[in-house]
Each structure stands twice: as structure tokens, then as C-alpha cells.
Amino acid sequence: MAEHPAEVQITPEAIRGRKGGAPIVCLTAYTYPIARLLDPHADLLLVGDSVAMVLHGHATTLGATMEMMIMHGQAVMRGCRRACVVVDMPAGSYEHSAGQALASARRIMDETGCHAVKLEGGTDMADRIAAIVYAGIPVMGHIGLQPQSVEKEGGYKIKGRTQEDSKRLLADAQAVEKAGAFSVVIEGTVEPVAADITRRLSIPTIGIGASAQCDGQILVIDDAVGLTVDRVPKFVREYADLRSAVADAAQRYAADVRARRFPGPEHVFQPKGKSAP
Structure with missing residues (x-):
């Protein structure tokens, strides 16, 4: 089943080194059996806060808790041998201060054994990213459409449709890069803007509803295999x-x-x- 005969652990630093190289294959995973099945084929598995919607039936990702993320992170880690495993920091676990963000990141790393954490935000969260990275914990950024901000923004809104918004997205991406993130997800962003950001950054971009020019792509596994029982997003291709x-x-x-x-x-x-x- 494995595409790679040797089970060599893929690290966040190895993901960073893939900038401009072979596209990075990323998928979400929330459970042990799915992690076992995806591990031979994916470079990076994200234990996304989308688990709150996909497995727990919440209307948004805001239903995710630290306990939920840790439980699913532990399950995925038991099923992985080679993929880099990243666990989402849920809403409310990092926004208050850099100190809160670091404490939450440490808890996730300590209790799951994962390889990195991910948080949403750009210039507004750069100091949180920097604090976590300074402590030796790898961070994946997330800009563009940010599901944790859905209530604040009044829905899921595609980003980069105005010149002002495009400039703001680039500033966010550069802030995430400068803060020390090893990669950044670009979600729900118009194609030319996502492609331009990818060209300008020295760290890999991972697209979802963004651009084929991103350094990698990610999908929610339930979307990809046709298990989603509600609305399937426009950017999804169902492979089963x-x-x-x-x-x-x-x-x-x-x-x-x-x-x-x-x-x-x-x-x-x-x-x-x-x-x-």
C-alpha cells in the first residue's frame, strides 16, 4: 500500500524544504484507522478543528475544544509512521495573549506527541506565532478565509477580491513567514492572489480553495472520499x-x-x- 518503502518521518523542517519542489500532499485526519490508511500517501496530516463539524455535527469549527483536538490528535498519532502530523489550535486557545498561545501549544504537543501546531491569523497573530516558534514548537500558519472568524465576519467569504484585500493578505502571509512559521495554509482566496503570495514567500503555501500554484494542497478527507452529508464546498473534488x-x-x-x-x-x-x- 505504501508508496515509500522506507518509513522515514517527515518533519516540519522537511516540509519547509519542499518550497518550490514536488507538491506537498496534505489531508485532514481525525481517527486512527483513517490515519493508518492515509499515512503512506500523505506528506502532512492535519488534525483540523473541522473535526467539530465533520465528526461531531457542530455548525462551525467554533465547537472544537482543546480536549477534542487532543483526543483526536492522539488517535491520529497512533496511526502514523511517516506523515508530518499537525494539530489545529482551537478558537479561544491562543487569541488572548502570546503567553496563552504558548501554553496551549505546549499542551497540545505534550499530550499528543504531534510534530507541529496550526493557528489562524496574519499580522494580528504574528506575535503568538513568534512566541511559540521561539519556544521550539513548529507552527503552520493559516490566512485567507479563516473558519474560526465566521461569526465575526458574518459567514464564509472568499478573500482577495479587492486590491485592498489583496494587499492585506500579502501582509498577513509575510507576517506569518517573518514570525517563523514553516508553512502557511491559504484558504478561500481568489486564484491570482494565492498564486502571487506563493511566489513571494520563501515558505511553502498549502492551498484549499486557492491556487494550483500553491506548494501543496489540502482537503478534508470526508469531502475527498464523498462522506460529507451536508453541502460539499465548490473547491472539493470527490475521489470516491x-x-x-x-x-x-x-x-x-x-x-x-x-x-x-x-x-x-x-x-x-x-x-x-x-x-x-
Whole structure:
């Protein structure tokens, strides 16, 4: 199954070194079995705060908690051998101060054993990124559409559609870079702006709803395999249709149970010395 015969751990520094090279393959992962399946194929697995929506049914990522992120981070780390694992810092865990951000980052690293943390924000969060990096913890940035700001901004709004907004995005990206982040996610940003930012930065950009010119791409795994049961975002390509597969399996199972076709003789246990009829 593995594309790489040797399980060499991919580090944040190795991701940084991929700038301008082979595209970086990134996916979200929230559970042990999914991590096991994705690990041979992905360079980076993000335990995203999207888990609050995807697995826990919240309307936004604001439902994610530190406990939730740590629990899922631990599960993913148990399933990984080679991919670089990054855990999202949930809303409310870093915005108050650089001290709060560092304490939260340390807790995530200590309790999950992950390789890096990710937080949203640009110029406004540069001092938080710098404090965490200074303490020796790798940080992935996140600019453009920031899901943790959905309530403040009144919805999910594509970024970079005006000259002023484009300048602000570039300033955010450069601030994240200067603060010491090893890479930065660019989300929900018009293509030419995301491509221009990618050319201007010395660290890799990871696109989602951005540009093919980014140094890497990321998708939510449930979106990518067709498990999303609500609205599928425009920027998603579904590589499988597991919605139909799961629904079909459940339908056939229900029919077999109701018709007493399951369990069959091969699925039950008999007393010692008595064989199944």
C-alpha cells in the first residue's frame, strides 16, 4: 500500500524544504484507522478543528475544544509512521495573549506527541506565532478565509477580491513567514492572489480553495472520499462516493436482519463438540 518503502518521518523542517519542489500532499485526519490508511500517501496530516463539524455535527469549527483536538490528535498519532502530523489550535486557545498561545501549544504537543501546531491569523497573530516558534514548537500558519472568524465576519467569504484585500493578505502571509512559521495554509482566496503570495514567500503555501500554484494542497478527507452529508464546498473534488457505499451497506444489512438472513451459521458460535448445521 505504501508508496515509500522506507518509513522515514517527515518533519516540519522537511516540509519547509519542499518550497518550490514536488507538491506537498496534505489531508485532514481525525481517527486512527483513517490515519493508518492515509499515512503512506500523505506528506502532512492535519488534525483540523473541522473535526467539530465533520465528526461531531457542530455548525462551525467554533465547537472544537482543546480536549477534542487532543483526543483526536492522539488517535491520529497512533496511526502514523511517516506523515508530518499537525494539530489545529482551537478558537479561544491562543487569541488572548502570546503567553496563552504558548501554553496551549505546549499542551497540545505534550499530550499528543504531534510534530507541529496550526493557528489562524496574519499580522494580528504574528506575535503568538513568534512566541511559540521561539519556544521550539513548529507552527503552520493559516490566512485567507479563516473558519474560526465566521461569526465575526458574518459567514464564509472568499478573500482577495479587492486590491485592498489583496494587499492585506500579502501582509498577513509575510507576517506569518517573518514570525517563523514553516508553512502557511491559504484558504478561500481568489486564484491570482494565492498564486502571487506563493511566489513571494520563501515558505511553502498549502492551498484549499486557492491556487494550483500553491506548494501543496489540502482537503478534508470526508469531502475527498464523498462522506460529507451536508453541502460539499465548490473547491472539493470527490475521489470516491462513500455516501452511497455506506447507505447501500446499511440498507442491505437492515434487509438481512429483518429477513433473518443475518447472522448465518458461519457467524455464530456453537458449544464445544457440536458443529454448525
